[in-house]
Amino acid sequence: MRKKLLCRLLCAALLCALPCGSASAGIPEDAAALTAKIAQPSIPQDVRVNVEELGAISADRKDDLPAFQQAIQQVHDQGGGVVVVPVGHFYLAGPLTLLSNVELHLEDGAVVEFSDHPRDYEKHIVLTRFECTECYNYSPFIYANGAENIAITGSGKERQGTIDGHGEAWWPWVGAGLWKNCAPSQSEDSENLKDMGNSDVPVEKRVFGKGHYLRPVLIGPYASKRILIKGVRIKDSPMYNVAPMLCENVTVDKVTIQASGPNTDGIDPDACRNVWIKNSSLTTGDDCIAIKAGRDGDGRRVGVATENVIIENNVFHDGHGGVTVGSEMAGGVHHVYSLNNRMDSPNLRWAYRFKTNSMRGGGLTDFYAYGDTIQQVGRAVMTVDMAYGGGDIGDFTPDIHGLHFEKITANAHNKPLGTIETYERNPVYDFTWKDCTLTHVNVYDKQAIRCENTPQENITYEQVTVNGKPYQGPGK
Numbered sequence: 463m464r465k466k467l468l469c470r471l472l473c474a475a476l477l478c479a480l481p482c483g484s485a486s487a488g489i490p491e492d493a494a495a496l497t498a499k500i501a502q503p504s505i506p507q508d509v510r511v512n513v514e515e516l517g518a519i520s521a522d523r524k525d526d527l528p529a530f531q532q533a534i535q536q537v538h539d540q541g542g543g544v545v546v547v548p549v550g551h552f553y554l555a556g557p558l559t560l561l562s563n564v565e566l567h568l569e570d571g572a573v574v575e576f577s578d579h580p581r582d583y584e585k586h587i588v589l590t591r592f593e594c595t596e597c598y599n600y601s602p603f604i605y606a607n608g609a610e611n612i613a614i615t616g617s618g619k620e621r622q623g624t625i626d627g628h629g630e631a632w633w634p635w636v637g638a639g640l641w642k643n644c645a646p647s648q649s650e651d652s653e654n655l656k657d658m659g660n661s662d663v664p665v666e667k668r669v670f671g672k673g674h675y676l677r678p679v680l681i682g683p684y685a686s687k688r689i690l691i692k693g694v695r696i697k698d699s700p701m702y703n704v705a706p707m708l709c710e711n712v713t714v715d716k717v718t719i720q721a722s723g724p725n726t727d728g729i730d731p732d733a734c735r736n737v738w739i740k741n742s743s744l745t746t747g748d749d750c751i752a753i754k755a756g757r758d759g760d761g762r763r764v765g766v767a768t769e770n771v772i773i774e775n776n777v778f779h780d781g782h783g784g785v786t787v788g789s790e791m792a793g794g795v796h797h798v799y800s801l802n803n804r805m806d807s808p809n810l811r812w813a814y815r816f817k818t819n820s821m822r823g824g825g826l827t828d829f830y831a832y833g834d835t836i837q838q839v840g841r842a843v844m845t846v847d848m849a850y851g852g853g854d855i856g857d858f859t860p861d862i863h864g865l866h867f868e869k870i871t872a873n874a875h876n877k878p879l880g881t882i883e884t885y886e887r888n889p890v891y892d893f894t895w896k897d898c899t900l901t902h903v904n905v906y907d908k909q910a911i912r913c914e915n916t917p918q919e920n921i922t923y924e925q926v927t928v929n930g931k932p933y934q935g936p937g938k
Contacts, residue, residue, distance in 0.1 A: 492830075493799045496770055500736045501711040503611035503688040505565045509543025511536055513552065520550025527554040537564050542611065547572040547623065555582045557601035560683070565613040566604075568623020568694055572616075576603045576680075578628035584672040590684055591707050592676045593652065594732050594757035594790035595659040596764070597668040602682030602705070603627055609686040618693030618716035625696050627680040632700035633723040635675045641724065648675040659760030677701040677725075683709055692716055703746070704729045708766060710736055717742040719750075727752050728781070733766040733793055738774070745779040749786040749815065753795050758821055761792025762858070769796040778805045783815030785831070789850050791824040791860065798829045806837040813843050813872070816862060817850035820885070823858025829865045836872035843872050843900075844880040846890055846916075854885060863892045870898040879903050879928070880911040889916035896924045903928050908936035 511533045514520075518529035530545070530552070537543040542563025549571035556577065560566065568574065577583075586601040604625070606612055616623035637647025651674045658668045670676050680699035683689055685708045692715040696703050703719050703726060706712045712734055719728040719742070728744040731737045732754040744750040755761060755768040768791075778784035784805045787795050805813040813836045816826060836843055844867075848860060862884070872879070879900055884890055903910050910928050911921060923934045 493772055493774075493801055496797075496799070497738060497772060499770070500713060500738045501688050502713060503565075503613050503690050505544070505563055505611050505613060506542045507544060509537055509540050510546055511543065512546045512548060514548060518552055520548075520552060523553050525555040526552045527556045527558065530554060530558055534559070534561055534564050534566070538562060547574060551575060553577070555579070557583060557586050557603050557605055557678075559601070560604065560606040560609055560612045562609045563611045565615055568616040568625070570617050570619060570621040570623065572623040573626060574624070575626045576628055578631035580632065583678065587669065587671040589665070590678075590682060591732060592655060592670070594754050595655050595760045596665045597655055597658075597670055597676070598666070599670040599674075599676050600678040602679045604681045606683040606686045609683065611688050612683065612686060613690040613692070614681065614694060615690065616693035616695075622718070623694050625680065625694060627697065627699040627703075629698040629700040629721065629723050629726065632677045635677055636724040639724055646675045648677065651676050656758065660758055662759065662763060679703070679705040681705065682707060685709065687711055689713070690715070695720070697721060698723065699726055701725050702727045702730045705732060706734050706737075707732045709734045712737045714739045715741050719744045719746060721745070722747045724748070730754055731768055731771065732756070732790070733764065734768050735770055737768075737771045739772070739776065740774040741776065743777045743779070744781065746781040748781065749783040750778045750781040750810075752783065752786040752788070753798055754788070754790045755793035755795050755824060757790040758792055758823070761790060762823065765793055767794040767796055771798045772801065773799065773803060774801040776803045778803065778810055778813070779807045780809040782811050784810055784813045786815040786817070787826050787829065788817040789819065789822055791818055791826060792822055792858070794824045795826045796828055798826075800829075800831040800834055802833040804835045804837065805839065808838050808840050808875075810838065811840045812845050813839055815844070816846045816865075818848055818860040818862070819850055819852050819856065820848070820854050820859050821852060821856030823856065823860055825861035827861070827864045831867045831870060833869045836870070838873065838875055839877060842878045842880050843874055846880075846882040846884065848884045859885060859888045861888060862890050865890065865893045866896070867894065867898060868896045870895070870900070872898070872900050874900065874903045876902055876904050878906070878910065878912055882911060882913045882916045884915045886915040889920055891920045893920055894922045894924070895926050898926045900926065900928045901930070905929065
């Protein structure tokens with residue numbers, strides 16, 4: 463009898479240790495396992511070079527770029543170490559390139575200010591991406607290509623170091639919105655690049671820069687591994703603020719991003735693997751975080767997905783979407799976790815935003831939101847939009863499924879819980895809400911989520927309350 467009992471207890475313990483079959487029930491454990499796989503940079507700390515030792519001078523408009531770049535090269539040549547930016551104002555008349563095994567550390571009160579003259583970047587044309595299409599263009603203001611073990615760090619405290627992109631000089635190039643009638647404009651160049659990507663023009667022939675008007679990003683490592691951006695303030699990028707491209711093992715921690723210009727997304731990993739964004743504050747002129755994976759034909763040519771992304775313990779203020787996927791997702795986006803974040807602004811249109819169209823293609827599988835708190839939104843808690851940026855104009859129908867929301871607390875402020883606009887031929891499916899408390903939801907015809915071409919039956923509600931009452935969907 464005793465042996466049988468021990469056997470049963472052992473079997474029960476083994477069963478408990480097995481991965482749970484439910485997609486949503488194992489979210490925290492899955493995320494914890496994933497974070498353990500995200501490799502951090504290993505950078506020697508005994509070699510330290512202060513940029514002032516190499517001629518950088520604070521508080522004037524002298525170009526400190528040569529001193530900064532020399533310090534990076536010197537540290538790199540010694541096998542790695544730390545480039546120290548002390549308290550003060552340092553002006554860089556051009557972009558900075560990080561090399562392997564180098565940490566750029568901003569002490570409290572340090573400000574790295576990039577030139578607001580586009581002419582200072584004309585000689586720095588590098589392999590990069592513009593809106594997720596490969597090209598040669600103005601260098602990101604902080605760039606790396608093929609580097610390993612790189613970091614940009616500060617203390618993360620109130621006086622944390624600042625990286626200022628002076629994007630105001632570049633924003634009129636967007637040629638839209640407040641800048642609709644501005645010249646010059648990126649419109650023609652943007653369309654030309656899209657055409658090049660869709661017609662497989664070799665990347666080495668997609669050369670922009672001087673005489674063209676495609677805005678650079680602020681921090682844009684390319685094809686690099688083990689990247690850390692921690693404890694700094696980033697403001698006013700010409701375009702996306704932090705945009706790793708084709709990178710692996712990227713961590714963004716305790717970063718404050720402030721930007722109000724057009725397309726000034728906060729953090730946009732594009733075709734990246736193993737990304738951890740945590741403990742950060744984002745106020746942007748577009749999406750706070752947008753997960754991307756290549757655009758249209760060029761994204762299908764490259765064929766690299768973005769996968770294994772954890773977005774944890776962040777605060778989202780102004781922006782279009784808090785946690786966004788798309789619209790560029792041609793390579794596919796898989797396994798995204800949004801954990802214990804807070805969305806809180808009437809100027810944040812959606813907490814969760816999924817956008818694409820049949821020209822973009824690709825799709826999203828396995829998105830998990832767990833423990834997030836939504837205190838205010840401008841339009842709805844979530845949206846799925848397959849008609850974004852042109853509608854049904856292509857032959858590459860995107861596929862979005864496996865959206866799971868658990869333990870979400872949301873105040874919709876008399877807005878819908880969500881809106882879904884898809885194609886009749888490919889609706890959203892495997893869409894669940896579990897153990898959620900949703901208040902002040904504008905329910906229309908018993909629909910908390912308003913759907914076009916996605917049946918309400920494709921959405922499952924379990925232990926969900928809407929406006930204080932149990933909710934299982936329309937007609938239930």
